[in-house]
Each structure stands twice: as structure tokens, then as C-alpha cells.
Amino acid sequence: MHKSQRLIQLMMVINAKKNVTVRELADEFGLSARTISRDLQDLSEIGFPIYSVQGRGGGYRLLQERMLPPIAFLESEAVAMFFAFQSLQYFGSLPFEDGMTSALLKFYHYLPDDVRRQIDRLQNKIVIWSPHRSMSSANLKTLLQAIMLQKVVTIRYSSAAEVTERDIQPIGIYASQGYWYCPAYCFLRKTYRLFRADRILFASLNESISFREDVDQRSVFDWDAPEKNRLEKITLVVNITSKGCKKIESNGWFDDTVDSNEDGSGTVRAVIPKKDLDFYVEMIWGLGQEAKIIEPVEAVNYIKQKIEMLRQQYV
Template sequence: MSKMRRLIDIWLYINRVKRFTAQEIGVKFNISLRTVQRDLLELTEMGVPFYSEVGRNGGYVMLNNEVLPPISFTEEETASIILTYESLKQYQDIPYKIEIDSVIRKLLGQVSEPLQKKLLSLKDYVLMKIPNRKEENPFLREIFQAAIIKQQILFSYDSLREQKDKTAVPLGIYSENGYWYFPAYDLLYERISLFRVDRVKSIKGGESIDINLPTIVEWMNLKKQNVDENTCTLVLQISRRATRDFSNSFFDFSKITWNENGTGILLQEISENEFQYIASLIATFGSEAKILAPQKLKDILILKLKKTISLY
């Protein structure tokens, strides 16, 4: 094994175990204590963050801010990382905005000047369009980190009608239509509720608790499977033009059965609790869509349109 390969293997090992002794490293990698001391000194000079503990049971302890060993990327791999990060930067707030800028600088700093220019030009040819929202999300990172360690958070939440104090454990964060959301287990009501991150006005971290909660992906899958008591089937006649121009992800256009005349029928299960919201969405289609059922949703849409017409 080459010396560099051994140093990287030791680096990965101490990153994983956190606490270690020179004797332990010597046995693990079949090297002498003198070689261990030289290797640890070189790792220190490379910036690996650990310190020695004195005393009878002394050894070494890794600091929390782990630094990974050097990794080589191909041009295509570097381009994919930069494009992914640049697309995330289109959000006003993301959990690791400062770190993303740092990663891109480090990647570009390792390549030649011609390749730097080529990689920097990539963002001029790819664009992921995300709705531009003015609402700020100052607590996005805290909520994300609390989800990872199952930490309860105490936060003040603006529910539009009133501001409420909540204590909950976040499951994670997700973005939809330019907004950030987080489902969280409400400790008072013992249920999972959905919150919008920009409506959190203050936050305070609590203790991590041992509780069996689904991941955000599991929660979303369960949400799709659960059938609401007030669920009914939406039957919507819609044109191809409407599906092309519509940016909201609420309707599942993959379920449309298309006719030869360019119109199709969408059958989708919807909740009566969302009728007002759904009617507002369908109103944006104008003459490109028509509700065939349920009648109650038709009536709500008609009333909305009448109120709009009365303004003129």
C-alpha cells in the first residue's frame, strides 16, 4: 500500500470512529508506532481536525467539523456538481447557501483556467425556472438540522388568522412552487402537520427525543396512500395547451386520457377540503378546461367567476 493511500485510509477511519489511540491505528493498519506518529503529524499539517487527550486513557479525538480526504473528479462530474448547485442558488434561501459558494470556488480552484471558463459558462446554457418568491426563510437551516437529529423545536408560527406557538419535531424540508415546507410532528396534538417555512417568525431548539417518525419521503408516500373521508373524483376536460402552460404540480397530467381533437379527460382523486383552492387553480385555465364533476366544485368556480366579473 502506498503512503498516500494509507494516509487517506487512516483519515477515513478516524473520521468514522471519532476517538482513537496510536496503538489502535498501528494494529489496524499494521504499522509501527513511529510510523503512526509520522502519519498523524502529516494529517495534522493537511488540516485534519483532531486533538490529543492527556491522561492514563488518553488518545486522540476528532472535532465535529469533519474534513473529508481529497477526492478526484472528472470534468463531467465537476460540471454536474456545479450545475446542480447553481440551480439550487435560484432559491432565495437554501440550507447551505454559503457552503455551496465555497464548494464551487474549491472545485474551480483545482482546474486550469481554460476549464474554469468552460465550467463557469455552463450556467448560461441551462436554466431551471423557479417562481421568484419575496418571502424570506431565515430559519430554513435550523429546521433542516433539527429534522436530521430528531430535535424538537419551539417556534412561533403565523397561520394568517393568528400567530401561534408550536412545539414539534420536523421530518424534513421540501420545496414546491417556490416555497419551502416542512411536515412536523406536533407534540401537543400528537399528529403530523404541514407548515410553511417563511411563516415561522422565531425558533428555539429543544432536546433531541427518541421517537419513531417517518422520513419526509415515507410521509409523502403515506399521504398519497391515505384516503380522505371527503375524497371524490375530479373529472376535468382539458386541452394540451393548458397542460403545457400550467406550472403548479397539483394536477397529475399523466392520468389524462387524450382524444384525437387535442382535448383530454383528467380523472383525479381530490379532497372536498381543497375545493376553494382547486377552483382557483382551474380558473387560471380559462376556456382551456371545463369541470365535468363534481357539481359542488363547479358551483364554487362559477361563484368565483361571478365575483370577479362584478369587479368590472
């Protein structure tokens, strides 16, 4: 076996065991302890995260973060990965920010010179823009760790009304309009809640509370589906001009609810939880004269009140 192949296999074995002795490795590979010691020294010099432990029961141990063995990428795959990372650059914060930056530098460094020149020419030419929102990347990382390690998190959360400390079990995290959101089971309220990550003032893993498997079965797509199905529903009907229809295409909240006409205009018929009516009407309000609410009467009255308040402001 070539030395390069042996070093890769050593990495894989140590990744799997995390704690090994030179003798164990020598027996497994059929080599002398001296050869294994030299190989371990070579791995350490190229940055493989192991350290030696002296004394009885000593050996070599892997640092907390493991290193993957070399992965062969096609040139086109490396370029695709580079731009996948670049597409996240305008987020105010990321749960894996440090790792993304170092990985990006590695991809760029090992690309052929001609490909790097091509990428350099595309700088500031391809951008996936997101509104910049300031928040703690450390808190995002803690939420992500809790999901991966199946742990509960203690947070201090600032809502519109108060700051509370509560224990939550995150279901997932997702980004929308530059904000990060975390649907989770709240042990304080004993129900599911949606938390905005920038309002989390502090977050730490909590080992004292048992992880719930039933919560883990949910995803960011259906985290509150059972509860929503039990809520009282109401039908929101809105006539929208062709210009208004184009505006709500990027909204996402009215997907599959628009009946389109030949001239591009349409009618929204959305069955929504009654308690969320104000939220949806506020989105319709943003369309201005491009939309007219037909029903329910509560939504029409809500718009009339907003118009009257606005009119009084300019008296």
C-alpha cells in the same frame, strides 16, 4: 506503505473513532509515536479537523464535522457536480448553503484550466430557474438535521390565523415554486401537517421529546396517504381546451387525470378529497376561458361567485 496512503488511512481511522491517542495509532499502524505525531501535524496543516487534548486521558479529537478522505472524480463527473450545484443558485435559501458554496469552489479550483474555461463560457447560459423566496436557511438546516439525526424540533409557526409554538417531527423537506415545505407530525395537533418553511419563525432541536419510529417510516411522497384515504372523496370534471391542457402539464396536480382528445383538448376527471375542492377549483380558475367545470355543482357555484364578485368590482 507510502506516506500519502498512510495519511488517508489515518483520516479514515480518526473519522471512525473520533477520539484517539498517539500510542493507539502507533500500535495500530506499527509505527513510532514520533512518526504518528508528524503525520497528525501534517493532517492538521492541510485542514483535517482535529485538535490535541492535553493532560490525563488526552490525545487527539475530531471536531464535530468530519472530513472525508480524497475521492477521485472523472473530469466529466466533476463538471456534472459543478452544474448540479449551480442549478440551485436561484433558490432563496438552502439547508446546506454554506457547504454547497465551499464545495463548488473546490470543484472549480481543481478542474483543469481548459475545463474551467469551458465552464466560464457557459456562465449565464444554463439556468434552472426558480422563483426567489426569502426564508431562513438556518431554520431549513435545523429541519434537515432533525431528519438526519432522528430528532424532534420545536418551532414557532406563523399561520394565516395566529403564531403558535409547537413540537414537530419532520418527515422530509421538498421545494415547489420556490417555497420549501416540511411535512411533519405535529405533537400539538396530534396529527400530520404540512408546514411552509418561510412561515417558521424559529426552529431548534428538542431532546426532551422521544422520536417516533412510525412517523419516520413515512416519506414526502406518502406522508398523509393513510389520512387522505379516510377522507370523503368527490370527482372534479373539467373540460379543457388544447391551450389549457398545455398549461396544466407543468402544474403537477392533475397528472394522470386528463383524458386527451385528438385535437389536443381534454377532460380532467380527478377524484379528490372534498375538503380540498376549493384549492383545486382555484387552480382551474387560473386557466380562465381555457377551462369549464362540469361537476360537481359546488365547484360550478364557487366559480360563479368569483365571477360575480369580480364583475361587481368593475361596476
